[in-house]
Amino acid sequence: METHELVVHPAYPPLEVSKVHASIISRDANWLRLRWRIDGAAKLVVPAFAGKGRADELWRATCFELFLMPRGGDAYSEFNLSPSERWAAYDFSSYRDGMENRPSPREPDCTMRKGSSFAIFDAAIPAGAIPVEECEAGLTCVLEEEGGIKSFWALCHPQEQPDFHDPACFTVQLAAPSAA
Template sequence: MSYWQPLRPHPLSHHAAQKTYSVHAHASLVDTRLIVCFEVHDPVHEIFWPAPDQFKQCDYLWENTCFEVFINPSAHTRYFELNLSPSLAWNLYQFSDYRTPNTMPPQRVHELALTKFEVSGQTISAEIDLATLNLAKQTLNIGLTAVIKTQHSLEYLALSHSIDQADFHHSGGWTLSLSLHEEFHDSHGQ
């Protein structure tokens, strides 16, 4: 189980001290589903939100306001990157190691692992079927991040920034550890 946590701008961000918005994120595991939610508080409408569109798979969402989830099974180098746009565009990419393969756009996951995606006001939530990605019943390292487009720039927010440049693919920023531990009972129910 996880609780709401603030996403922080990268320490070298030029406009971090001037920002008037905040982003909090939450992730939890239920059965074989990873449930993520991002909540934005933007009282002066500093953030540029992509225009509402339809539910569709798109590339390069990180060029605008976009919320991202990095999913890494512990003790493995492979990971997945889920991009969620407030426009309802989304994508899921797979990497075998740090930014590998290094192609643009990255390698898409074609299995439909995204089972729910909603935008309500300034709240973005999604559910990912981990069994589809062969990640069920594993301990997962999770990175919750956001690319926020404002009048001034793109800002990079994360639970944790582990290096001198904003790089969500660096596993040092995947600081949330989630696992489902099944309860086993013997034949006597103990």
């Protein structure tokens, strides 16, 4: 399991969230499994259960995201995963351009567990939805806390405003699937 500490964008500090770690748990012929751990989650606002299904603009509330870009390419894919169980997947031909819905052979599985001081969000993305064998990945999240306070977490923040689409944020190497 690869675990990466995410950093908050300094222009959008959290209320109580103190740390976020994102992990690539495993990747095999069937699933890519991911986990985000949020420390200081007592005031985290979790979207209400809505059931599985595609939905746009999930980032407007607590949402977890994965970006995948083939090495040396301009095209990339974005996966948005909500604790509500709603999800979205998009393909871009280049930086924020040519957005289209990305097909998926089945829906991702998402679960959220929230305790008094931390929360865990687990997601499994079907292997058939992953665009390439090996690529560079960006792990991010938007966290909403009580009072509408939103913080933006990523592997890095090279710009003055949060921009998860910035290729400089795709710093994790996602290896080819292991044999299942």
